[in-house]
Amino acid sequence: MSVDPRTPIVQVMARLGRETQLHLDERHRHFKMTDKVILFISVLLVILACVNVYYVTVLYQDLNGIVDNMDSMYRNLSRVDHDMDMVAQRVQTFDRHIQFMTPITAHMDAITDIMPQLHASMSLIGNEMVSVNNDMEQMSGAMGGIAQQMHHMTGGMSIMRQNVHQIAGPMGAINPILPN
Template structure:
């Protein structure tokens, strides 16, 4: 009987050892699969991080290009504003010269007494001169309006340029970390 108990204990311990070994083997297999998944996910995260750094660099370069274009546009609009000021001055000069046309009209009327044939032509010309003068007044107002709008555009471009500079500053901080 002592031997039966011993065999039974040895059998139970043997079965327990086999069960423990099977459990350890199964656990090892699950750990191996888990470790493999962790390595694959880590590699994917590294690849995504590399692409993110690349896209941040591309975004930074694009923002620098936009800032450069805004600066260039700002400079060109200043040149356009100078040209528009010059055109406005010339239109005002034309308008002043048109003011002298009234005196010419008066002198022409006095000449018409002695020269009836010229009077008819000068009357037509006088009407055309008045029409031209009115159109020059309208043109002068339009040039002033254009001049104001160019000034508004210059202010807007300067504001946009400043905003893009502010957006690109954080990118400049990231630049030393990028490849």
């Protein structure tokens, strides 16, 4: 039997074709697997990108809030600075007023020293007032007597007036005759 010289070449080529096909199938399977892994990783990256965009948005809003808070804090600190200046001015004014406390204290000490003497003087004045009151009561009694005397004098004056009228009547007739 004779062997065809092409047979081993055909067998080698067939085997090489099968091996190549197996290799291609295996590569194709690896490519599909790699494509699935790449697709899965891409989906994960898209999800991660969405989450990152969300976090960047939240961070942006938080940073805007922080900036607004800092602006508000600056305005409030400016007001506090102005208020503190006013407080400092008031404290200076108060300090100037407090400096008057030393003379006031000295005057209060002098008043404290004078008060017992003033009390004694007031007691003397009180005693004098009692004496004046007694004198006034006596004078009031005397005034009653004077009032009676004045009443009598008024009565006398009234009689005298009538008498002058009676005398004036005839005198009035003589007056035109008398020289001035």
